[in-house]
Amino acid sequence: MSGLTTALLLLKQGVAVTLYEATAQEGGLAGSYHSEGFIFDFGPHEFCTNNPALHELLRSVCGDDLLEIEKCTAQYFNGRYVRYPFEIADVLKNVSPLLCVRALFEVGLARLRNLFKKPPDDSFKAWAYSRYGKTLYEMYFGPYTEKVWGIDPTQLDPRTASQRITVDSVWDLIRRTVGYNLFGMEDFERAHSEFRRGFYYVRGGIGMLQTHLRRAVEEHGGRLVFDKRLTGVTRGPAAPPASAGSAAAGDPAVGGPIEALHFEDGSRAEGFDAVVSTIPLPVLIDITLGEAGRALARVNRLPFRAMVFVFLRVDKPKVLDYHWTYYPDLDIPFQRATEFVHFGADMTPPTRTGMTLEIACDKDDATWQRTDEQILDDCLVAMERLDLLTRDEVLGADIVRVPYVYPLQVMNFLEKADALLEGLAEVPNVVSIGRQGLFRYCNMNECMEMAIDVVPRLMAGETSIRCTTTGTWQGAGVIDTPDAVTGGVQTTVQDTVQDTDTPSPR
């Protein structure tokens, strides 16, 4: 997404571009998976934007394949499906009144206590607990967060909470729910808001957006080379130092630009002015800075959460009524299920549906290492238990493991990413962008906005561009930086990651 958009915008400015991709097809995380007449995305991919320039780009690239879809999602909560955004009748039907009263009472108590002595927001848990109380934390936020991120929520940077749970309190939730249900009030402030009915999508799956982008890149004379995994670079000598006698002068290991790219298959590429990278930031640091980079990455460790995707081909017209559904319970192996028949985008054969189940894990952990058969069996056991389907309704399944999915927002992750990007600044002709490239939990629209932001800067001849704390992507929000976070770190962060409106991951 980030690479293709950057390539297209550069080509439109008359710059020659070659795009190297490690896999055999375009798309990355926002690609689609095709199997026996079914099309699956890697989890739900709703495209949302408030940016007119981006909307224009999207429409020009996708043409009539751009769809507008009215969203319907749910949470599996306490054994029942509850629509989100909440619908009053649906909540009354599916959530016990006693539970509602208890949760509201706790929230009231928490707010009263916060008036006198507010506990510090020094972790995800502290942030969510002090706003939502014990019951909601223990029934929903705690288990769901642990399931997705794989670490104790006390170890997650509190900015993860303020970034992901933008409904700041239960009162805010009630206010918005009533406004949305009774008066049709949508939230147009943020690009991604659950209190917004529609999203953009593309006929044939979100991967078609990448295919349209690829075609546009090719039409503009861009070159795409697949199966080219970058594994090394050659750097040239540093520019003459401002002060004579500097140790860096003429040392090819320090301060010099990238002159050649080396790929896994032994080939190389040279003869370019600049490199825009969207590969994971720690990998780029390793490749470009060598041992010094590895040392920097050890001090500023930025782990990624991996994912096992289960693509199910189902022999019935539908399983549930929702585009996607969240499952916080720890005894259900997947945390989200997406059903593609509801997208109206020609992704399933007639009378059948396809589902993606997401299982967050760490690369090489016990889940990652289970065989495909075991993973499928785990899912089917759970689905039968949930009365979703029976085994004989499953025509087949594919299991795909992806190592870099969620930048894991450990304590001070923004400062750590900043330190790595600072280190990269010694290479004047490389810029790192994208979800993995900036270690940002960003959406597709922000990826495109990074490209919109960075291309004019490249055209203006800027070097050492670092999209760190000052990106100007439209629609990007500001992460609240609780006081507790800034203690002991170098920078105060006003960041540029998009706010989303739900405790759910993208």
Ligand SMILES: Cc1cc2nc3c(=O)[nH]c(=O)nc-3n(C[C@H](O)[C@H](O)[C@H](O)COP(=O)(O)OP(=O)(O)OC[C@H]3O[C@@H](n4cnc5c(N)ncnc54)[C@H](O)[C@@H]3O)c2cc1C
């Ligand atoms: C489960 C899930 C749900 C999501 N839902 C939404 C949503 O609803 N809405 C939304 O807007 N966004 C959503 N997103 C986010 C969206 O998918 C990403 O923001 C976007 O796809 C990131 O694009 P990117 O180009 O920055 O990174 P990537 O898609 O990761 O692309 C990086 C590319 O670099 C290639 N690469 C890696 N290493 C090398 C190497 N060494 N050499 C050459 N190539 C290499 C990779 O193969 C890949 O193609 C979701 C993401 C996930 C995982």
